[in-house]
Amino acid sequence: MATYNGSINGTNLGVYAGGTLIAFATSATINVNMSLRSTSSKSSGGWEENMEGIRNWDVSVDALYVYTNSDGSAVSEITFDELYKTYIGADATGPTDNRASFVLKFGVGTTATNDVNYQGSAWVTSLSISAPMEDTSTYSASFQGTGTLTQTIS
Helix, strand or coil: CCEECCEECHHHCEEEECCEEECCEEEEEEEEEEEEEECCCHHHCCCCCEEEEEEEEEEEEEEECCCECCCCCECCCECHHHHHHHHCCEECCEECCCCCCEEEEEECCCCCCCCEEEEEEEEEEEEEEECCCCCCCEEEEEEEEEEEEEEEEC
16 A cells, blocks of 8 residues: 555545445545443532443545446446445336445455455445536445444454
């Protein structure tokens, strides 16, 4: 993985749905959260006290909205339309019930030494297309993790 003074080039990180890279991504974000549970009482002296609580994670990605590669060939990675058909539930033949969780990975596509990846089961929670006048169409996809997010270091 390309690094500069120990920092990772974000271009090398991607989002993989069901093992396939999301095509033409321009940015990606992973959030790992832990809710706190209040343990405040009258003896807390007017200060909030907390302990650990439920953990959750989510991933979002922004990408170019495309049907084909610039040379006209088919896109081999996951596109907006494939996310919609595969994980939400409709295609050209009509409504389907494809609502399903899938393995989502955030990280690099290689297994070079010390590469870090995060992986878990997730649901598509949002898909949106932006179509500005005289500008590149883009889309955003959001995924909510269900269960454990696993970190692997190769």
